[in-house]
Amino acid sequence: MKQSPLWHGEQELDYDMISLAGDGVEKGLYPAGKEQLVTVGEMNVETGDGIRKTWLGESEYSHIADFILETYSYDERIRIERPALLLTTGREEALKLLFDELVTSGDTVVVESPVSPVVLGNLIRRQVKVVPVDCDPEGIVPEELRSCISLHKPALVYITPDYSDTVGISWSAIRRREIVEITQKAGIWLLSDRSGAVAPFAAGAEYSRGEGRSLYEIGRDKGLGERIAELMSMDGHGIHAGWIRASEPLIQRLKDAREAWGSAESISCPGGVPAQMLVRPGFSWPQHAAALNREYATRRAEALAVLAGSRALGAVCQHAAGSGRFLWAELPAGMDSGALLRAARLKGAAFLPGARCYAGAGNLRTLRLSLAEQSRPRLRLGLARICEAAEEFTARWGG
Numbered sequence: 001m002k003q004s005p006l007w008h009g010e011q012e013l014d015y016d017m018i019s020l021a022g023d024g025v026e027k028g029l030y031p032a033g034k035e036q037l038v039t040v041g042e043m044n045v046e047t048g049d050g051i052r053k054t055w056l057g058e059s060e061y062s063h064i065a066d067f068i069l070e071t072y073s074y075d076e077r078i079r080i081e082r083p084a085l086l087l088t089t090g091r092e093e094a095l096k097l098l099f100d101e102l103v104t105s106g107d108t109v110v111v112e113s114p115v116s117p118v119v120l121g122n123l124i125r126r127q128v129k130v131v132p133v134d135c136d137p138e139g140i141v142p143e144e145l146r147s148c149i150s151l152h153k154p155a156l157v158y159i160t161p162d163y164s165d166t167v168g169i170s171w172s173a174i175r176r177r178e179i180v181e182i183t184q185k186a187g188i189w190l191l192s193d194r195s196g197a198v199a200p201f202a203a204g205a206e207y208s209r210g211e212g213r214s215l216y217e218i219g220r221d222k223g224l225g226e227r228i229a230e231l232m233s234m235d236g237h238g239i240h241a242g243w244i245r246a247s248e249p250l251i252q253r254l255k256d257a258r259e260a261w262g263s264a265e266s267i268s269c270p271g272g273v274p275a276q277m278l279v280r281p282g283f284s285w286p287q288h289a290a291a292l293n294r295e296y297a298t299r300r301a302e303a304l305a306v307l308a309g310s311r312a313l314g315a316v317c318q319h320a321a322g323s324g325r326f327l328w329a330e331l332p333a334g335m336d337s338g339a340l341l342r343a344a345r346l347k348g349a350a351f352l353p354g355a356r357c358y359a360g361a362g363n364l365r366t367l368r369l370s371l372a373e374q375s376r377p378r379l380r381l382g383l384a385r386i387c388e389a390a391e392e393f394t395a396r397w398g399g
Contacts, residue, residue: 025237
């Protein structure tokens with residue numbers, strides 16, 4: 001099999017647990033040359049144990065902010081302003097800052113359903129009431145959102161309109177405008193998380209307009225942007241970088257809150273390389289992101305081919321959803337993903353049951369597979385183990 005251009009060498013397969021349940025990417029997909037990076041200023045990154053501490057020093061912050069401003073400003077009409085931008089060390093720090101500021105214990109937060117398990121866990125730990133609203137292929141359902149807002153009076157609506165890390169929906173242009181109007185006319189904070197399963201990069205008109213249009217920009221153009229915050233991150237794709245866009249008053253409050261954290265604050269995260277990689281001579285994030293997305297597509301095709309060959313799971317690949325580095329599937333009737341997980345773990349493989357992505361009663365037949373957490377050989381082996389477990393499971397069920 002032809003190796004991926006991102007592949008850094010085959011790894012020996014062993015028979016330990018192969019997890020396809022995580023949110024990060026394996027080291028073979030990190031940008032090459034990370035060993036040549038020199039940590040500058042105040043930034044201290046520990047990738048071995050998944051903990052990041054402190055953040056960028058002033059000089060590094062300025063250089064990376066310039067990169068973001070240049071890369072993600074598409075034309076004079078769509079431009080990111082520095083006072084409305086706050087860099088973070090990734091998604092976890094951005095979520096902590098925003099949730100600390102916008103919600104308190106006892107508040108109600110509306111989320112799309114299914115929702116990122118990382119975000120759901122974060123909200124549950126904050127002791128807020130999480131209310132799910134269903135999605136259709138266009139995005140969160142407007143009528144259900146209106147009813148939910150009227151009934152529950154939430155403090156915040158959280159959405160992922162760009163290739164979510166569950167079912168992978170990319171919202172339609174019409175749905176994006178509808179949700180901005182519904183939330184802003186109700187005076188409710190809208191948090192748009194663009195940290196999707198697809199590596200984010202500036203792809204021109206299709207990214208900045210239409211189905212890829214930023215909800216923050218839609219709100220700003222309509223004069224409704226004062227209660228919209230947007231975050232984007234790269235840490236799910238191997239680089240510890242992220243940023244928040246919001247009104248200048250909110251950005252200033254977030255900066256003040258982070259300064260008050262002090263040196264004792266630490267943020268857990270997937271593994272990866274420091275944000276300095278973005279401004280390293282010779283490195284191009286848009287090119288790397290495009291290569292990552294091609295790699296994700298290749299792995300998806302390989303995963304579906306493995307599943308198609310399974311007597312028990314062949315039907316799963318016919319209607320598989322998800323995008324980028326995740327595959328979201330529904331098991332055949334009569335199967336439960338929690339029970340299958342227990343059987344798969346006995347074979348040495350694991351995945352994420354879809355029920356962990358629902359704030360209420362979830363579909364017990366759904367599951368999420370990470371396509372990027374392991375090398376391609378280990379991904380195939382992990383899938384084979386899951387298929388073997390499923391076939392034994394269904395044989396016992398049928399017998």
